[in-house]
Amino acid sequence: MPDSVDQQEQACSGGTRMRLEAAQAGPAVAAMLRRNAPALERLGAMLRANPPAVVVTCARGSSDHAATFAKYLLEVLCGVPTASAALSAVSIYHSAPRPAADAPVLCIAISQSGRSPDLLASVAAYKAAGAQVVALVNDEGAPLADMADVCLPLCSGPELSVAATKSYICSLSLLAALAAHWAQDTALLQALDELPAQLDAAFAQDWAPAVATLQSGRNMLVIGRGFGLAAAQEAALKFKETTAIHAEAFSAAEVRHGPMAIVGEGFPVLALACADQTSEDVCGVAAEFARRGAAVLLAGGVAAGATTLPVVRTHPLLSPIVTIASFYPMVETLSRDRGLDPDAPPFLQKVTRTL
16 A cells, blocks of 8 residues: 555546545555454453443544444344444533443444544543443544553554545454454454455446436435445445535435435435345335336345446445445545545545534
8 A cells, every 4th residue: 555645646646545545445454454453352352251231432424334333243243232422412511421330331432533522522531430442543643542441553544535435444344353353253253354355356346337327416315224324324424525415324224214205206326235134125125216216226135126236245244344345436436527526525624623
């Protein structure tokens, strides 16, 4: 991978930083898994010996979408309830979690920069209440890394585009590795060894039909379920961030509670199906929308009337990771085709310092 700004600039000639950085996900994940292997093994043994009663995640933006993935991983594989902290409860309302000696808490903080004030305040409050803090952070010199009991570096390298790509993929992959070590899931650990090569293959998938379908889009839905909901959330954010399309993410179950009423003739829908028990439901929703005349794009499954997008086959729990790796180059192309710069979306900056 390019290891300096000058090398990044040279490698970006003829393309965008977003595309370059998304293409680096495979090598970045390989480096991250190597770097964290000893720490993950120790952490997994410690969590099995002293399991927390609950896990609380602290994150914003793409990192909070990674926290959605963590919720499903830890509740399904480890059987531990996992919830997202309301960061404003600490930073704005000056509340604080109460210590609970009989109910140990694990706080997992996820951040590319590790510098957002509300995130730091919330993590500090949980630590003061007795929680053990595990930080997933790209900038190892950040304050978040210093306050963590265990720091797991993302190792994604410099990420100069405002639109996060490889750091998000590294976050998902690191969370999968954490859960696999905790649960001693040998099959998942073996699948993670194959993930870097699969990410390279995923980046090369041809999602051109999606670019053509969404070229003039203004509003759309992105559908996932279970482990795939994290990918749907991230895709919807990237549509808004880089293409100016108003995209909203929903679970295939939740979309039936009202949002599906807006889907009619020509309405764009991107459905992301995982190769697990949720696939049938996601494909069923895709087929229902296609019957209404919606412009349905379906990755990871087949549904009558939907345009199929190719995906790389992997372990079911890693499906969202390879799927988002195929999504990123598509949305980067769509952004440029719509006359936008995915590296520098208007009104946004790389590090968001929310209070």
